[in-house]
Amino acid sequence: MASVDEHLSTVLGLVGNTPVERIPVADCLGLAIAEDLRSPIALPPFDNSAMDGYAVRARDIRDAPVELPVTDDIPAGKTELSELAPGTTQRIMTGAPVPPGADAVVQVELTDGGVDRVLINGEVEPGMHIRRAGEDVQVGDIVLHAGAELGPAQLGLAAAVGAGELPVRRRPRVLVLSTGSELVAAGNPLLPGQIYESNGVMLAAAIRATGALAEVLSFVPDDVDAFHAALADRLDSADLIVTSGGVSAGAYEVVKDAFTGNGVEFRKVAMQPGMPQGAGNYRGVPVVTLPGNPVSAQVSFEVFLRPALRSAMGHAVIQRPTRSAVITQALHSPPGRRQFRRGRLDHAAGTVDLVGGPGSHLLSALAVANCLVVVPEGVGEVAAGDSVTVVGLDA
Ligand SMILES: Nc1nc2c(c(=O)[nH]1)N[C@H]1C(S)=C(S)[C@@H](COP(=O)(O)OP(=O)(O)OC[C@H]3O[C@@H](n4cnc5c(N)ncnc54)[C@H](O)[C@@H]3O)O[C@H]1N2
Numbered sequence: 001m002a003s004v005d006e007h008l009s010t011v012l013g014l015v016g017n018t019p020v021e022r023i024p025v026a027d028c029l030g031l032a033i034a035e036d037l038r039s040p041i042a043l044p045p046f047d048n049s050a051m052d053g054y055a056v057r058a059r060d061i062r063d064a065p066v067e068l069p070v071t072d073d074i075p076a077g078k079t080e081l082s083e084l085a086p087g088t089t090q091r092i093m094t095g096a097p098v099p100p101g102a103d104a105v106v107q108v109e110l111t112d113g114g115v116d117r118v119l120i121n122g123e124v125e126p127g128m129h130i131r132r133a134g135e136d137v138q139v140g141d142i143v144l145h146a147g148a149e150l151g152p153a154q155l156g157l158a159a160a161v162g163a164g165e166l167p168v169r170r171r172p173r174v175l176v177l178s179t180g181s182e183l184v185a186a187g188n189p190l191l192p193g194q195i196y197e198s199n200g201v202m203l204a205a206a207i208r209a210t211g212a213l214a215e216v217l218s219f220v221p222d223d224v225d226a227f228h229a230a231l232a233d234r235l236d237s238a239d240l241i242v243t244s245g246g247v248s249a250g251a252y253e254v255v256k257d258a259f260t261g262n263g264v265e266f267r268k269v270a271m272q273p274g275m276p277q278g279a280g281n282y283r284g285v286p287v288v289t290l291p292g293n294p295v296s297a298q299v300s301f302e303v304f305l306r307p308a309l310r311s312a313m314g315h316a317v318i319q320r321p322t323r324s325a326v327i328t329q330a331l332h333s334p335p336g337r338r339q340f341r342r343g344r345l346d347h348a349a350g351t352v353d354l355v356g357g358p359g360s361h362l363l364s365a366l367a368v369a370n371c372l373v374v375v376p377e378g379v380g381e382v383a384a385g386d387s388v389t390v391v392g393l394d395a
């Protein structure tokens, strides 16, 4: 049996980086920036007011209350400024440039709000309510490092330094192909022995959640010719093929039968669920074959394919965060295998409840889980109250 880490290396090695392209900032959510982004400007770009109020020389209002003339009005966006003469004020709005000569802003609440003249009732220290140029970012600073994930704050920062497009790696195009003669599409009645196809929907969603593109092919029965036909004219446009089902030890293992001798290796991996796995290259396209049991397929996706797709897209961090938590129930794990149990983590309490048993058909338990409980290969028994490692699925 291969270890989980060995199979992960195999899968990581299969899916190379996609090429870098520049796309609009607004389309980059969840992708990784492919190169360092240096700011061509400072942030703030100019000294500006943090308050609606009056630009002053602090020493002029040291003996407040004082009344001073208001010589100019500075809304945000004003680009031509007049010098603030001693003994005068200029009305200024939040975000507006501080005029030369001013060294503080007194907020409107400390004044009578006058337009031609203003009564100022309180003093302010020099520098008060002025946001200095470059306080946040200096010209030439690296504001986003290559590999950083582009969430809302990162996209906002890129926009703030004037970027219209960002370099990202093209979203990998993944073909999803489910197999099994028992599978029926939604909307059709089930005969005894049939089930609704669900892995295709689930895996495509998991792929899209990474930022990659998924194309779900029509699922095929356990028939090698039908399997080859489903892929035949799709290969040119694919960066990766992901199949589910047809890889264990039965008499009708269509994926194994179709791919064996065609560049894909099948192996058992020391994990539960997800033991039967396959990986390789079929006519030049990387292939990962997942087991058909729905929980096995999804857990295998989490363990192998999510990191591989993130790596292909240039993310510096390819794994989800883990933490330790106190487990509330005992569990048993098969010797020599890494077990991934479904759990509900209470983040605040630091405890985790198991949901469902170890069975890889228990999809409803997976659907209420927010984490995987990871039981290492060397551990057979875990007692209630023990500390375990959990991988958050909602992070
Ligand atoms: N003699 C052995 N039998 C099995 C072994 C073994 O080592 N020796 N391994 C077991 C393990 S572990 C797993 S996991 C499964 C993997 O089997 P396959 O990948 O060949 O998958 P199938 O047999 O096609 O299906 C398994 C199960 O999942 C259901 N399924 C499949 N595809 C879908 C789909 N797209 N949507 C919903 N459900 C699906 C299928 O009906 C089966 O119930 O093999 C064990 N057997």
Ligand code: MOO
Pocket (backbone or CB within 6 Å): 271, 272, 273, 274, 275, 276, 291, 293, 296, 297, 359, 360
């Ligand atoms: O390894 Mo199978 O994936 O347990 O059910």
